[in-house]
Amino acid sequence: MSNDKIIEKKSIEEIERCIVKRYKKHIWSKFLKALNDYKLISDGDKIAIAISGGKDSLLMAKMFQELKKYSNIDFEIVFLAMDPGYRPDIRVKLEEICEYLNIDIKIFESNIFKITDEIARDNPCYMCARMRRGALYNKAEELGCNKLALGHHYDDVIETTMMNILCSGNFKTMLPKVQSSKNTDMQIIRPLYYIREEYIKRFIKYTGLEPLDCACTVTAKKSGNKRYEIKELISTLSDNFENVEKSIFKSAQNVNIDSILGWEEDGVRHNFMEKFSQKI
Helix, strand or coil: CCCCCCCCCCCHHHHHHHHHCCCHHHHHHHHHHHHHHCCCCCCCCEEEEEECCCHHHHHHHHHHHHHHHHCCCCCEEEEEEEECCCCHHHHHHHHHHHHHCCCCEEEEECCHHHHHHHHCCCCHHHHHHHHHHHHHHHHHHHCCCCEEECCCCHHHHHHHHHHHHHHHCCCCCCCCEEECCCCCCCEEECCCCCCCHHHHHHHHHHHCCCCCCCCCCCCCCCCCCHHHHHHHHHHHHHHHCCCHHHHHHHHCCCCCHHHCCEEEECCEEEEHHHHHHHHC
16 A cells, blocks of 8 residues: 555645745746746737646646736736547547636647657657647747747756757757748747746655646657666766756856867858957
8 A cells, every 4th residue: 555645736826836935946947037038028928838637737837927917017818728649538638628717718629749750750759849839839820929829848848958968879859949040930938947846746746736648649658768768877977977957057158169079050060160260
């Protein structure tokens, strides 16, 4: 028998209050700092908040609702959820948890799980993530939004950095905001950029909520995932190196262009020999 204590689900009032009170230091203040540091929202914005039903997107949705109460910035929010091919019970669970949290979601359907299974069955996660982001992006644009908020947090940033180094042979990180590559004003923003996953988990446990997991029908019977392997690697490294997560995060802020072999800027590849030749 499990010794885990069953936590009663908190009321919506308690959930909203704990974001700005109990978790003010590690969640609410970090959220506000990211918004301010990277100028993620402005007057006149219409922001699509991407809702998957997972812990990160649910917290992000509630923080934007709280922000509307306290902020002087004039902005609109739309809660946008995509059904990529969920089982009926998963779809119902998504609707129920959002209803409980007073998150008025607009759900649209796609067949991304089916397509991913057909074209990338052996390694579907990367393709699925790209397709889901693209579908959300297009729907947000259709609804007249100029920004799409995604629930990537601090740990996602450092894991992405390490995955690129170890698996792709390049140094790239996950940026707090990205301008559309298309000829539009649309931006992708990541308001949870400074928030550690540990505190998102603590928040969810305290509230008694039961968010969705990945709910993927393609990988449901598979085990192992490169991102989870990277997560475990970083955890192992943190046992032997002090503040290793912070060091990985800050590495992308402290790139010394004079000490790298090559880089890409505006789609053009450069080599350190260019700068070296100029100094001779």
